[in-house]
Amino acid sequence: MTQQETDLERYIANNEDRFLEDLTGWLRIPSISTLPAYAGDVRRAAEYAANQLTKIGFGNVEVIATQGHPLVYGEWLKATGKPTLLIYGHYDVQPVDPVELWNSPPFEPTVRNGNLYARGASDDKGQTMLIIKALESLLAVNGKLPINVKVLIEGEEEAGGEAVAQYVKTHTDKLACDTAFICDTHMPSKDAPALISGLRGIIYTEVEVHGAQRDLHSGSYGGIAPNPLHALAIIISRLKDAEGHIHVPGLYDKLRPGSEIEQDFWQKDPLNFAEALREEMGVAQLTGEAEYPPLERIWARPTLEVHGIAGGFVGEGAKTVIPAVAKAKISLRLPPDLHSSEVFTLLERAVKEAAPPDVTVTVRNLHGGEGLVVEPDNSAMQAAAAALKGIYGKDPVYIREGGSIPIAALFSEKLHAPVVLMGFGLPDDNLHAPNEKYSLSQFFKGIRVVANFLQNLAA
Amino acid sequence: MTQQETDLERYIANNEDRFLEDLTGWLRIPSISTLPAYAGDVRRAAEYAANQLTKIGFGNVEVIATQGHPLVYGEWLKATGKPTLLIYGHYDVQPVDPVELWNSPPFEPTVRNGNLYARGASDDKGQTMLIIKALESLLAVNGKLPINVKVLIEGEEEAGGEAVAQYVKTHTDKLACDTAFICDTHMPSKDAPALISGLRGIIYTEVEVHGAQRDLHSGSYGGIAPNPLHALAIIISRLKDAEGHIHVPGLYDKLRPGSEIEQDFWQKDPLNFAEALREEMGVAQLTGEAEYPPLERIWARPTLEVHGIAGGFVGEGAKTVIPAVAKAKISLRLPPDLHSSEVFTLLERAVKEAAPPDVTVTVRNLHGGEGLVVEPDNSAMQAAAAALKGIYGKDPVYIREGGSIPIAALFSEKLHAPVVLMGFGLPDDNLHAPNEKYSLSQFFKGIRVVANFLQNLAA
Structure with missing residues (x-):
């Protein structure tokens, strides 16, 4: 390890508790984008994200009004000559019904058995917050980022809103980038890091x-x-x-x-996904x-x-x-x-x-x-693969994601940038269901992977 | 007209407004039997019915506790040597959703165009109240009824409750009668009086x-x-x-x-029921x-x-x-x-x-x-037919009712009495739907028909 790497690791290790607090504070806000009654909470969640970006040292931070729920934008563009990464996440969450099936209230984040239970813990506040914490760590330790970064966080992902698509289409210069990075997917298991080669x-x-x-x-x-x-x-x-x-x-x-x-891969199913899914469904x-x-x-x-x-x-x-x-x-x-x-x-x-x-x-x-196919041999995917290998100790598998991330196809089409889909959710995170959770170890490893990813992109 | 008939007609005509007030007071009570939240209102509606029976001079009036909602019972048994009629009605009503489709609130009875709009107006508070008002009129004018009468009013008809069935099965002596009369059905139109020859x-x-x-x-x-x-x-x-x-x-x-x-009759459909139903459904x-x-x-x-x-x-x-x-x-x-x-x-x-x-x-x-077939040639059915002809000026048609009145089959089986099903609802009363209504002219005619029916049964 270089001194820089040692400092980074020490910073992250020393701040894990606070990183978690910053996440749980966000999770307490019931930002259910599909239910009009929660519009005020959705806005509060946007402001929370904007405050986080400001606090870690990002500039031009905005809560951008739209026809629907606001977008959050922030940038750090001081790495002259280095590539630019556009990072996407969403701060809105799914409804919680049937709420009686939750073992702890959906908006009172609770840690049990190494997991954080709350609506949005995995999808997508947890995954978005780990990126912010990776950025914070790099800035705190080095006083700068290794590359230029733009962050765009939307509030209508679970509601099929048009705001982010409209914004991307009309702000292609502002959002111009060399690579887009979306952290809203999962890994097959805790020891099978993965990159997404396609989306439905x-x-x-x-x-x-x-x-x-x-x-x-x-x-x-x-x-x-x-x-x-x-x-x-x-x-x-x-x-x-x-x-x-x-x-x-x-x-x-x-x-x-x-x-x-x-x-x-589909035919052989070497990681026994199908059997794991069958067991998880209990069928x-x-x-x-x-x-x-x-x-x-x-x-x-x-x-x-x-x-x-x-x-x-x-x-x-x-x-x-x-x-x-x-x-x-x-x-x-x-x-x-x-x-x-x-x-x-x-x-x-x-x-x-x-x-x-x-x-x-x-x-x-x-x-x-729209769906998307991502080729694994571009340099951004290779930077992500190396970062995963650095933290998880093994090469990622290239899997498809059955879920839909329309923004991925849009970035590909409008910004002409390769889209890296790398996430740290797990198959049993109960997305869109009662008892949604996020693995704490995945959250903390994710911070380290994303920090490494940015460093690899600078090389 | 005999003097007695003239006096009866005068009493009814003079009291129509108050009869309507007594009905609307009952309709204001949201006695939705299928929703547990309304249990208190259901009980209030039972007490309202019991008070009515007491006021008109019935004896042994009871609000009978059951496993579910209470039954209301009352009797007038002073016509020695005359037959006994058991009268059935129900004071509970259907839920009101979707409530936004009602033109006036379901529990604020409102008269428009000669109709009284409220949940339960037709099914079955209106039809039960007209019987009580027929009994009141006979008692007020003559100081007595022409026959013996037992009244049983239940509160679980719309909820499929077991209480009334249990009660009938275990109180066959108390409820013993020569004829049972159920007023919970309709006529094909305002000028087509009807008796029911069968139920599903x-x-x-x-x-x-x-x-x-x-x-x-x-x-x-x-x-x-x-x-x-x-x-x-x-x-x-x-x-x-x-x-x-x-x-x-x-x-x-x-x-x-x-x-x-x-x-x-089904094949020829001489009253054009099918076409009327098609128009009413708007299909x-x-x-x-x-x-x-x-x-x-x-x-x-x-x-x-x-x-x-x-x-x-x-x-x-x-x-x-x-x-x-x-x-x-x-x-x-x-x-x-x-x-x-x-x-x-x-x-x-x-x-x-x-x-x-x-x-x-x-x-x-x-x-x-269970369903039921009723033969039109028994003397009770003939008494009802004559009463209908007396008020409507024409012989009734004998139709079946597609709806289910389980109590009818039970009376037939347990009390061994013929069951007269005679009602004054109309096909467009919006039973179980928004904007339920009851025709005021049907309500007032029904009072007269029922009074005549009792007199015919005495003959």
Whole structure:
């Protein structure tokens, strides 16, 4: 170790408790972007991030008003002649329902068994805070960063908001960079560091079915009345069968197979991902298209899921209503070559064809984002791989991420920069579910990896 | 008109405003039996009914505690040698959601265009109050009733409670009667008085589907995770197809065709019920089994409806959750020969066979009730028919009721008494829906019909 490396390590080790406090302070703010009642908290979370950036020595720190929730921006651009890294994170979180299933309140961060439990602990406040702490450590020890850094933190990632996309599209000069870095992904396990070689896109829709002009009593009308809930069941069952095949004509046409290396990895599954996921889900067998390996199904195949069905009566007891209207939230995950707006058109047509003739159906496009393929052989990916190896002691695996990070495709398209997707979440972090957690050891290792990554990029 | 008839008519005419006030006072009490939060209001509504019975001169008035909501009982048994009529009504009401669709608050009764708008106005406080007011009028004018009368008013009709059934089964002597009278049905139109020749039974169930042991993120697990909402869609679509055929093996085996007169009525539909219902629903065509006439479909065919589906996320915006658990409320309406507990067994088997293999399914029987056929040629039905003709000027039609009144079958079975089902609701009363209303002219005519009915029973 060089003296500089020793100093950095000492600084990080000495400040771990405070780093954690700075994270838990952020996690206490219920910044649920999708629920309008929390708009004030979302703003507070933005201001908290901006204060952090100011405190560590970043300049031009702004909380940027948008049509939706604010963006947070800050920069440190004093490394003349060195490359520029654009770092992205998000400070908003998912809703917490069903809140009764949380073992500790979602916005009272609690440490148990080496994990920090809170909504947003992993997705994405924990992962964003570790970057800020890496930047703080480098600045504190060296008085400077090894490269130029721009930080952009958004507040609508969980709500499919347009603000960050609008901002990127209209501020390409301000955000110009040599590499983009997104820390919103996970590793297969604590000793399997990973970089993401591809992401699925998404299209999130709401299907609304109208039957009669008012709610009806099933005793008086059952037998002649359209039932929008039943119609939705028919539509959904026709869109995807019990074997996981999606019946949206044209959907599979543009799908490209993975590279040979990827296909080999999916087939062999050397880290036993599929078995770990099966155990974690607590199911006897995996669902879905049996003719494709499980890893291909979660990383590189399109999928269709229904997330909720509203209409009628779901309270305690019995109400014999035939509702006038019912709605379903339905999304598709889209491998890189399937464009979200094209798929929306296909889906809309398929829904209308699947609908029984006695109801009227509309499909709303709530939001969409594109997938991405990242090549592992660019220099930024190599700098990240070396940083991971330095801390974890082994080469990363190159995996795909089944989740959607629309901003990644946007950075690639608008800023023409390679996108490094490196995260420290774990598969059992309970993202979007009760008891979300983040591993403390992953948080502290992440700080060290990111510091090393920046140093490698300077070389 | 006899002097007695003239006096009765004068009393009713002079007291219409107060009769309406007594009804609106009852309607202001939100006696929603299915929601535990309203238990106190339910009790208040019971006491209100008991006070009414006491005020008009009934004896042995009780608010009877049960395992659920209380029963109200009162009697007038001074007509020695005359027959005894048991009168049934219910004072509980349906929930009011979606409350935002009401044009006036559901528990602030409001008169518009000759209708009284309030939850329970028609079902069943309005219809129960008109009986009390008929009894009051007879007692006030004559100092006595022409026959013996027992009144039993329950508070769990909309909640499928067991209290009244338990009470009837264990109090057959107390409730012994020559005829039972239930006022909880409707007429086809204001100038088509009707008596009910048959009722459908019901079985109301909750189907619960379990997938993974916790909620999952569709990005990380979509493609290999069981989705209970999708499984429910498949189950529901398999239980009933888009043409209205129910696929519950054995369900249709015991179904008996209607009488020749009924079949003729269903086929010819001389009052154009089907067209009126279609217009009222605001749909282009009726749904369901095209090979049966619409009236047979709503009155005498079994039907299956889904009333609500819970699980996942139905709030504003987008949440990409695959829920661990989802539930559907599913009921079947059952013509007289289909026994509810037998059908539950058939349904449970069909649900389990329809379920995809990657989920586990349980079916809960929330409540059930039997159907009934009533022959029009008994003397009680003839007394009711004559009373209707006296006020409406025309003979009643004999129709079936698609809705379920389990107490009717129970009275028939336990008290061995013919059951007269005569009601004054109208098809557009918005039962169980926003903007429930009761026609004021039907309320006031109903008082007169019931008074006449009692006099005819004495003859």
